[in-house]
Amino acid sequence: MVNFISPSILSSDFANLAEECYNVLNAGGDRLHVDVMDGHFVPNLTLGAPILKSLVKRMKEKYATNAYYDCHLMVAEPEKWVKDFAAAGASMFTFHIEATKDPVALIQTIRGHGMAVGVSIKPGTPLSVTAGFGKTDILSMVDLALVMTVEPGFGGQSFMGDMLDKVREIRKRYPDLEIQVDGGVSVDTIKQCAEAGANNFVAGTAIFKAEDWAATIAEMKALAK
Ligand SMILES: O=C(CO)[C@H](O)[C@H](O)COP(=O)(O)O
Ligand SMILES: [Fe+2]
Secondary structure, three states: OOOEEEEEHHHOOHHHHHHHHHHHHHOOOOOEEEEEEEOOOOOOEOOOHHHHHHHHHHHHHHHOOOOOEEEEEEOOOHHHHHHHHHHHOOOEEEEEHHHOOOHHHHHHHHHHOOOEEEEEEOOOOOHHHHHOEOOEOHHHOOOEEEEEOOOOOOOOOOOOHHHHHHHHHHHHHOOOOEEEEEOOOOOOOHHHHHHHOOOEEEEOHHHHOOOOHHHHHHHHHHHHO
16 A cells, blocks of 8 residues: 655745745655644634645746645535635545534535545544444545544644554555544654554654654655555
8 A cells, every 4th residue: 555644734834835845745745734724623723725726826836846735624614615625726625524414415525526535533533423424434435534643723742642543443444545644643653553554644743843854754654664
């Protein structure tokens, strides 16, 4: 299974966002992880589709780069933002299972707008919730499962190792599903994530606050192998 390192731009210098993104991809980052927070679903505010749109445009025009924009929507009513994120250039739209009443319809809408679909689950939410929508197992319908390894809302928090039980359970049931871990992932924690079955590793603080981004990403990749 292919592994991905997804640098979270939450920890980048937003005043130089495109340059930071270009540099982190050059340093070996595979996909850009874009944390969208609305101050309702989580107690923090970050950015929305207009900033993503500017970033996508600048990356194309200045750096000739078509990056993969993995958008993690920590927002209430994610349905409201599908159209805008698709138009802005999002590659993947990951919503929180706790934030929607009708994940099946939402998944169809996201696909209808040409984006890949991710579903995310907060630390306090049991995995069984993803199977609780009629007869539909949500995980069988998506491209990626995001297991939060911190309480969503802020970068720089401590990794919650007990969340890896969820990763193990998902990997057992879905051998081919992309499984992302997000929160506190670093050179110290990535190996256990990979051993549990994760193949997509979000890291903000661990990469952007490191002195040598390329060395850090290379070390993370080696540990995840
Ligand atoms: O979704 C997130 C927080 O809600 C971020 O993606 C995550 O916290 C990454 O930051 P760090 O690697 O610093 O923990
Ligand atoms: Fe995230």
